[in-house]
Amino acid sequence: MRRTPAPLLAALLIAGAVALAPLVTPAAGLRAQPATQTPAQPPAPPPSAATLQLRPGDYVRVAIWREPTLSGDVLVEEDSTSAFPLLGRRRTAGLAWRTVRDSLLAGYQRELTTTSIVVTPLRRIHVLGAVERPGSHLADLTVGVVDVVAMAGGPSEDGALDRVRVVRNGVTVSTRIGAGSSLSELDLRSGDQIIFDRRSWWDRNSVVLLTSMLSLMGVVAVLVRP
Numbered sequence: 001m002r003r004t005p006a007p008l009l010a011a012l013l014i015a016g017a018v019a020l021a022p023l024v025t026p027a028a029g030l031r032a033q034p035a036t037q038t039p040a041q042p043p044a045p046p047p048s049a050a051t052l053q054l055r056p057g058d059y060v061r062v063a064i065w066r067e068p069t070l071s072g073d074v075l076v077e078e079d080s081t082s083a084f085p086l087l088g089r090r091r092t093a094g095l096a097w098r099t100v101r102d103s104l105l106a107g108y109q110r111e112l113t114t115t116s117i118v119v120t121p122l123r124r125i126h127v128l129g130a131v132e133r134p135g136s137h138l139a140d141l142t143v144g145v146v147d148v149v150a151m152a153g154g155p156s157e158d159g160a161l162d163r164v165r166v167v168r169n170g171v172t173v174s175t176r177i178g179a180g181s182s183l184s185e186l187d188l189r190s191g192d193q194i195i196f197d198r199r200s201w202w203d204r205n206s207v208v209l210l211t212s213m214l215s216l217m218g219v220v221a222v223l224v225r226p
Contacts, residue, residue, distance in 0.1 A: 051096065053097060054095075055190065056078045056079075058092075058122060059124065060092055061118075061119065062084065062118075065117075069085065076092050080093035086111055097121055101119050104119050105119065123141065124191065125193075128195045129198075130156045130158055130196045130197060131153060131156055131196050132155070133153035134152060141182070144183070145161075148194055149179070160197055162179070163176070164177040166194055166195075168189065168191070
């Protein structure tokens with residue numbers, strides 16, 4: 001078998017490079033863009049029942065066994081109070097959550113005979129980015145980032161659970177958050193955005209790129225074989 005002439009081989013290699021250019025060029029473009037740096041901040045200690053405080057815009061979830069009309073999510077209003085069925089208006093913001101919780105439980109226990117009463121502090125978090133159903137969700141601070149993903153329908157096809165950041169008032173306050181992190185560790189506030197970024201260009205295109213390169217190498221090997 002005759003060897004492929006050098007000019008033809010060169011032409012084949014050039015054609016292969018041109019075919020792969022659309023895949024390689026975006027990666028080069030991404031590398032050329034300077035990354036926006038966020039000043040490093042020490043992580044905030046997780047709030048406990050003694051230190052956690054509600055703010056206007058937060059919610060209190062009340063769950064009372066066999067009392068659906070008394071159960072539900074109650075807004076913490078701008079005047080730092082919340083209007084609870086049966087109990088009336090109570091101050092809920094600016095106090096230690098333990099104080100608020102104990103006051104609510106004592107109030108309900110005076111009025112009701114049931115012992116199954118649970119009150120939970122909630123933040124309204126906006127889940128955005130590469131998730132199936134971006135939107136606003138009420139989140140218990142005891143859940144983790146992975147649970148927030150589930151609230152939003154899970155990650156989209158190109159979503160990355162290792163590329164999560166928190167944005168507050170247009171400023172990134174936390175980056176590279178692990179999927180196992182709890183919301184209490186992040187000290188989230190109502191109105192914060194948890195943004196799930198897309199997977200990197202290489203993660204999304206590596207299979208196609210490597211397959212194309214192997215196919216090109218196979219063609220070249222056949223053509224140059226004696």
